[in-house]
Amino acid sequence: MPSVAQPPLSLSPWSAATTQERHACGAVNVRHKADAMNRTCSDAVRSAWQTDQHVPLTQMRGALTFVPGAAYVGALCAERVSNRVGYGKAQVSVTSEWRRGRTERHRPASLAQKAQLSTGRALRASAATMASGGKQEEIEYDVVILGAGIIGAATAYYLSRQVEGVDTPRVRVLVIEREAVACSSSGKAGGFLARTWGDGGDTQQLHRVSFALHEQLAAELQLTSYRKVNTLQAQPFRKGANASSWLSGDACRSSLMDDTTNTAQVTPFELTARLMQEAQAAGVELVHETACGFELHRPSGPHDEAGSRREVASVRTQSGKVFRCRKVLIAMGVWSTTVAAWLDAGAKGRAQLQLPLEGILSTSLVFERKQKVLDEPFAVFCGEDRNGCHLELYPRANGDLYVCGMGGSEILDIHRVVPGGDIEAPSRVRPSASRLDAAMNTLRAIAPGLVGEDGGPDIVQACIRPCAPDAKPLMGRLGRSNAFIATGHNCWGILWGPASGKAMAELLLTGKSATLDLSPFEPTRFMPQKLRRSRQNAATGEEVGEFW
Ligand SMILES: Cc1cc2nc3c(=O)[nH]c(=O)nc-3n(C[C@H](O)[C@H](O)[C@H](O)COP(=O)(O)OP(=O)(O)OC[C@H]3O[C@@H](n4cnc5c(N)ncnc54)[C@H](O)[C@@H]3O)c2cc1C
Structure with a gap:
């Protein structure tokens, strides 16, 4: 050296x-x-x-x-x-x-x-x-991951561990993160995990598989915040019996809703940061840069004759750096929507890629170190109350009380998160003062022992959860290109993160996932069928033409 x-x-x-x-x-x-x-x-x-x-x-x-x-x-x-x-x-x-x-x-x-x-x-x-004089271009990464939220970090972790039972060569992986690991919803979420909740549809497999993976990861990563918890349902402003002494019987009634066989919790920041640390310890590289575009090229081989199939050759960043890659995974949460324009850049007459994502902006609170919470750990789901809240309370293993579900979540105009928009980066997301007031009014009534008359929260924060129009994640390969995407995990990204990361790692390494059936999450499912269909060479069965 x-x-x-x-x-x-x-x-x-x-x-x-x-x-x-x-x-x-x-x-x-x-x-x-x-x-x-x-x-x-x-x-x-x-x-x-x-x-x-x-x-x-x-x-x-x-x-x-x-x-x-x-x-x-x-x-x-x-x-x-x-x-x-x-x-x-x-x-x-x-x-x-x-x-x-x-x-x-x-x-x-x-x-x-x-x-x-x-x-x-x-x-x-x-x-x-x-x-090397500061040049990154000399290195070609096998996989470049954009975004170090739970999805990017979990994929990096499982890539660094290879696929069980499959002999794949060790891959060189780079994660590009704009601000900090878990700086967005993956560091500010509740971290509630539920094995059997869900609508019984395509996403049920994510609940089941990932709930088990969380327990495994808690041991592998030595997480201090993971634990099984009982879960209560509560009715604010209704008198009645309570299953926890820190809920007031005068202003709240509550009962057991689910138990430790089905519900657990983890502090999302600890999980995401530890996944990333372990991935780095195993050789994954991390840089703090803002990805701002792709350099596309035409791969050599039979597709070249058709002339229109292009792949991502490298990722460009705002500071002018270029990172060459064989495959790229887009895991930038709601900001992933920007990438459709990068992939379509300069492609005249080609089917435009559509990645419709909504961003749902929510405020959350943390009250630090509450002894009562340590003594009686419960996750609490409240019904809608007179202040327009449907609070979710998550006491944590370190004694902190996390609160979300403050109601009035804002569904963002997606133009606000693209470059030049007022929320083009996670640090631009601002909490809502009116939702804070509403939540404090409810909290002072239902948990007066925890939240006194003058006591404010120690942390007031906000973040955006990414959601597709059908509320299912977008996970898979973008057409026949070397670009992959994993986002749109809505209100279950922490729970679904490990299974999603493992499935994406398998897809990137072997071309298919053994952990999940990814077909319901096909990322180009929102494009009109005609645009998606490519031409096929009848003799060889090979697809040619557009790459979406
Ligand atoms: C209030 C709230 C509570 C929640 N509670 C729970 C819960 O209890 N249980 C649960 O399972 N889920 C919960 N969720 C959902 C969960 O937080 C999200 O689904 C999940 O965190 C999304 O992870 P992600 O990795 O896709 O995105 P993000 O966490 O948003 O990560 C995306 C990353 O990409 C980076 N990035 C963006 N643009 C660029 C760029 N140009 N270049 C490089 N990097 C870039 C960002 O900086 C960010 O770090 C909650 C969400 C909210 C809002």
């Missing part, structure tokens, strides 16, 4: 963080910042943070890697170090990563090891990039 001169690194204090960085960590209303910093950060990191001093890379590596309390921050920072140092910028901002690290409790020992691994890899990566 060539020796690399180590540029000075500077850690920005919270006060100097940009609004975008603060929003990337999902915190609009954060209390006790200083206390939390004192609790969880090493002296070296804290003093660097507070004084904005320059820290040599070696010292920073030591400080972040070997102090257990800061280990998680170290793992995430290492990722940023590789990205930024690699391109000659010596500025490392730990604000959003640090906040993320604080919100989850991880096992220090294993994370310290991972931080060390990540840091080592980051140093090697930056050295390699510098040695």
